[in-house]
Amino acid sequence: MTKKALITGVTGQDGSYLAEFLLAKGYEVHGIKRRASLFNTARVDHIYQDPHVDNARFKLHYGDLTDTSNLTRIMREVEPDEVYNLGAQSHVAVSFEAPEYTADVDGIGTLRLLEAIRFLGLEDKTRFYQASTSELYGLVQEIPQKETTPFYPRSPYAVAKLYSYWITVNYREAYGMYACNGILFNHESPRRGETFVTRKITRGLANIAQGLETCLYMGNMDALRDWGHAKDYVRMQWMMLQQDVAEDFVIATGVQYSVREFITWSAAELGMTLEFSGEGVDEIATVAAIEGDKAPALKVGDVIVRVDPRYFRPAEVETLLGDPAKAKAKLGWVPEITTQEMCAEMVAEDLKVAQRHALLKLHGYDLPVSLENG
Ligand code: NDP
Numbered sequence: 001m002t003k004k005a006l007i008t009g010v011t012g013q014d015g016s017y018l019a020e021f022l023l024a025k026g027y028e029v030h031g032i033k034r035r036a037s038l039f040n041t042a043r044v045d046h047i048y049q050d051p052h053v054d055n056a057r058f059k060l061h062y063g064d065l066t067d068t069s070n071l072t073r074i075m076r077e078v079e080p081d082e083v084y085n086l087g088a089q090s091h092v093a094v095s096f097e098a099p100e101y102t103a104d105v106d107g108i109g110t111l112r113l114l115e116a117i118r119f120l121g122l123e124d125k126t127r128f129y130q131a132s133t134s135e136l137y138g139l140v141q142e143i144p145q146k147e148t149t150p151f152y153p154r155s156p157y158a159v160a161k162l163y164s165y166w167i168t169v170n171y172r173e174a175y176g177m178y179a180c181n182g183i184l185f186n187h188e189s190p191r192r193g194e195t196f197v198t199r200k201i202t203r204g205l206a207n208i209a210q211g212l213e214t215c216l217y218m219g220n221m222d223a224l225r226d227w228g229h230a231k232d233y234v235r236m237q238w239m240m241l242q243q244d245v246a247e248d249f250v251i252a253t254g255v256q257y258s259v260r261e262f263i264t265w266s267a268a269e270l271g272m273t274l275e276f277s278g279e280g281v282d283e284i285a286t287v288a289a290i291e292g293d294k295a296p297a298l299k300v301g302d303v304i305v306r307v308d309p310r311y312f313r314p315a316e317v318e319t320l321l322g323d324p325a326k327a328k329a330k331l332g333w334v335p336e337i338t339t340q341e342m343c344a345e346m347v348a349e350d351l352k353v354a355q356r357h358a359l360l361k362l363h364g365y366d367l368p369v370s371l372e373n374g
């Protein structure tokens with residue numbers, strides 16, 4: 001029997017990799033996408049299947065995590081074997097601007113899905129994965145963080161996700177549902193949203209190298225994160241739903257780096273050596289040396305990174321470092337892609353796009369480069 005999976009957030013970074021992964025495993029994959037005024041399926045267009053042909057295994061449904069009847073109807077239509085709740089307002093800084101919406105989507109949205117499963121009597125059939133997060137640890141109580149480390153959320157996003165974490169545990173305990181949390185540390189890829197720090201850096205520096213932007217404005221460059229590759233992490237999401245007993249797992253690399261280090265590596269991928277000077281809001285990074293031909297728009301002495309306090313958060317999570325020992329011991333999961341390899345892949349992809357834009361610009365077709373920041 002073909003297994004059916006339902007993915008919320010299928011148009012996002014993880015949703016797109018997970019959909020690919022499950023299709024390759026032979027699943028019928030249903031995804032929930034939001035109505036938007038522009039196309040919002042760029043990350044899944046390559047796996048789109050014409051619904052008019054027979055045996056299409058990738059199906060999209062309009063929906064929203066704020067809409068109970070919509071979620072319940074889709075759940076009834078699909079009767080999935082596995083639900084992956086990846087949909088969220090996932091930007092921590094934005095959650096301070098839109099706390100109520102974030103609580104509704106990232107907190108109550110999870111309850112709506114769990115209740116839909118229960119209401120339809122699917123408790124024994126449908127397994128549920130909740131996209132929990134290292135942000136739950138916030139102001140860290142223990143280093144490194146593992147499944148038993150106490151939570152201390154530091155943003156409306158993290159507080160909403162705390163609700164989702166516990167309601168998932170609660171439905172497992174109260175109703176015997178196969179429901180589990182993956183407590184995932186930061187994971188990135190060339191498909192990462194442009195306003196998360198890694199992608200902001202790789203895209204921004206590639207644009208600067210090609211003369212499409214002049215300076216990258218950053219927030220807290222001292223922040224430390226445990227960054228893995230999204231491809232490795234979606235594999236683990238699936239593995240968590242294949243066990244005999246539902247359990248929660250930390251997924252991380254076990255290594256942490258600073259935002260400044262990520263900037264340094266990204267610049268190096270473009271042939272640049274950077275020199276950081278100044279402190280706090282006056283810190284800058286200057287081009288100290290250039291090799292190769294990836295940064296034709298720059299010369300030694302150019303200042304290409306500055307601090308803009310608007311990117312500081314009202315309450316910051318300074319350091320996160322995960323301990324993935326349980327995932328390794330119980331599931332045999334280890335990440336296959338290192339943080340540096342991931343950085344190189346992201347820079348290479350963003351450079352290709354920047355080079356195309358630069359070429360068009362050279363020939364008089366000046367496409368606007370989106371300067372939306374985050
Ligand atoms: P993205 O921001 O790339 O994707 C989020 C997805 O959720 C998008 O498809 C988005 O749709 C959708 N979405 C947003 N709001 C709603 C809503 N109201 N109703 C339905 N769908 C909605 O996130 P990631 O792929 O990076 O992360 C996936 C999940 O994992 C999220 O829940 C995130 O919080 C969590 N997480 C992520 C980590 C990471 O480092 N990436 C680490 C730990 C947890 P649209 O495309 O239309 O915007």
Ligand code: GDR
Pocket residue numbers: 090091092093132133134135184185186187195196197198200217218219220221223224225259311312313316317318374
């Ligand atoms: P995070 O990711 O908040 O950890 O949440 P993000 O990449 O946004 O920030 C990581 C760290 O970098 C610092 N930072 C900046 N961040 C952004 N976005 N823009 C900047 O200019 C900037 N300068 C410094 C931040 O302050 C922070 O310390 C991500 C999301 O994917 C969540 O959904 C997920 O739950 C967690 O990772 C794990």
